[in-house]
Amino acid sequence: MTVRKENFGYLQDGREVSLYEISSDLLCVKVSDFGAVTTAAIMKDKNQTDTDVILGYEDLNGYLTNPCCLGAIVGPSANRTANARFSIGRETYYLEQNDNGNNLHTSKIFGIHKKLWNCREITENSVTFALELGDGELGLPGNRTVTVRYSVTGGTFDIEYGFFSDQKTVFNVTNHSYFNLSGHDSGKIFDQQLMLNSDYYTPVRKGLITTGEILSVKGSSLDFTSLKTIGRDFNLEDEQQAICRGYDHNLIINDWDGRLRKFAAAYSEKTGIEMTAYTTRPGVQLYTGNYLEAEGVKGGGNYENNDGFCLETQFFPNALNYGHFVSPVVSENKWHFSRTQYRFRIK
DSSP states (O other): OEEEEEEEEEOTTSOEEEEEEEEOSSOEEEEESBTTOEEEEEEEOTTSOEEEOBOOBSSHHHHHHOTTOTTOEEOSBOSEEGGGEEEETTEEEEOOOOBTTBEESSOTTTSGGGSBOEEEEEOSSEEEEEEEEOTTGGGOOSOEEEEEEEEEETTEEEEEEEEEESSSEEOBOEEOOOBOTTOTTSOOOTTSEEEEOOSEEEOEETTTEEOSOOEEOTTSTTOOSSOEETTTTOOTTSHHHHHHTSOEEEEEOTTOOSSOEEEEEEEOTTTOEEEEEEESSSEEEEEOOTTOOEESBTTSSEEOTTSOBEEEEESOTTGGGOTTSOOOEEOSSSOEEEEEEEEEEEO
16 A cells, blocks of 8 residues: 655646645545546456546646536535525534525635645645634634545545534535446446345435425335446436436435445446445435536546536535524534445455
């Protein structure tokens, strides 16, 4: 297992950006200190061909804009918050209105995926990044420290988040990688198989804001409780899919108790690559890249709608405004942690 560091370019103010390659004998993951983005995950497929299963840009320039958040760490308030505001106690906080009057991922322009993180530690199989946020920065209270530790062991890619604040605040940070198990440049993901360990989901209304309801997936297109192709029930005439132009829904992870729990399995027959996923979070956003448009990507060309899928582990969308959802508000002067893990193998 090794970690290799190389230059990834420079910001306009002259600061150097680095790319870190974390490798085992089975898996190579590349991450950058700019935005703590994940730029690649490469393994040999069933034909012994190197296959990169995470969508990404060719160089730093793409990540400087990155409107679709490829590989990004987003937060501290990931997903959507209705009317871009919420309350903690008697205090109301206002976020950037960047999604039809609502808030998406805290800030599209100044968010944590657009900041240069500090490299805090490098070990033989991991890199840890840290970012400091001031009180009121991005519309949220508290002087905060966010850490992300990326590690690779065998075929496992592990993401560990840490968070500390001197005030009660929001900790809902996630990784926004787009996966394509047939290869990042292989096109649509409809023939790839997916299982989600979720019997219930949170439906959305116009604007993709959760309604506050919790509904069974049984009998709906969101029933991924057994392995099926992503495209099997992909139908834009479906009421929920029509709102989102596909899947862009939070599914509730069965039997959540805060411990690391398997929530997904995905598979490509083309490459033989299987990915199983685990998290300590109560929900996962299945997003099928319905608005995906990216130029200047790895190897040239571009990405289009439905060329990748995201599994964003999280608290439920708009949980800040629904008292019956698990709250992403955390206490002050205490470290808080969460973890998401992706395990790859050839099946």
